[in-house]
Amino acid sequence: MSRYGKAGMEIWRNSKLSSRLKQEQKEGKILSRKEWLFIKTTDKDLLILIPYFIWFCLPIIGYTMIIFAALYPAYLPSTFITPAVSEKIQVEDKQYRNRICTPLFTYFSNQLPSEEERKKWQEKEDNGHPNLILSQQKLILTTFNLNNLKRQELLQIGGFLQLQLLQVLPAFLIKYRVTQQLQFLQEDDHYLQAELPNLQPSEKHQACLARGLYPSPKTPHDHLLNQWLQLSSQDVLLAFFWSVSLLHNTTKKTN
Incomplete structure (x- = not known):
């Protein structure tokens, strides 16, 4: 309980600092990426904390919140997550991404307008350079629409984007969260472009x-992020398609 109390107080302190930065x-003042991320994280933590606080205040059943928090730490505000838990979440995220x-x-390949283009996409081996599949990705953009996605596909995209989405959420809420996360990445890309070095x-x-x-000796952080930014400058979905393709080909080679 004391750990949760300290984490709650940290959110309170962060909220005051965040308000000052917003002012x-x-x-x-032009914010740095670190300051901008701090504001975004604090706002997110406050939104997450509200239902937990209401839940905890309920008579008797409020204590079940502690059990839920222990079982599903990924759904907690960031200040409640310890480094060990954070590392565990990252491992689980990678395992989930490898599966989906x-x-x-x-699914993306099926959005291509012709069988010939789909065959090119399926046979393409991506060595980390986005131009290899850029033409196919642009073709996908002509038909890809979040509004047309089914609930399961939205959940998979949300999971790939590290969104903690409850399976019971309706499709329109999942789509909203996915859209918000893509917009967040697009905004973050502007800061990355300026501050990456x-x-x-x-x-x-x-x-x-x-x-x-996922960086490797052959594809370090800077290489991957520069490739992402190159595509994101055209459309964040292009960068997302490339990221999925890259992980797919990496997973295929290791299996």
């Missing part, structure tokens, strides 16, 4: 994970 931004990248890859390795690593990118 400074209104007065003309092939169904997503197949000066970011710490840990910041680059987190930026990669948020985009479904």
Whole structure:
């Protein structure tokens, strides 16, 4: 309980600092990526905390919130998540992405307008350079529409984007969360474009994970992020398609 109390107080302190940063931004200050992410994270934590607080205040059943928090830590505000739990969540995210990248890859390929283009897509081996599949991705954009996706496909895309989505959520809420996350990445890309050379390795690593990118000796952080930014500057969905394709081909080679 004391840990949860300290985490709650940290959110309170963060909210005050976040408010001050927002005020400074209104007065003309240009925020750094770190400050912008801090505001976004704090706002998200506050939104998550509200239902937990109401739940905890309910007579008797409020204590079940503690059990839920222990079983599903990924649904907690960021201040409640310990480094060990965070590492576990990252491992689970990668395992989930490995499972869904092939169904997503197949779904995207089915959006291509002709059998010939679908065959090219399926046979294409991506070596990490986005131009290899850029033409196919642009063709997918002509037919791809979040409004036409089924609930299961929206859940898979949301999971790939590291959204913690309850299976019982209606499709329109899942679509809203997916759209918001894509917009968040697009906005973050503007900061990355300006600050990438000066970011710490840990910041680059987190930026990669948020985009479904997993660095290796052959494809370090900077390489992957620069490729993502190149595509995102045209359309964030292009970058997303590439990320799914890259993980699909990596998974296929290791199996």
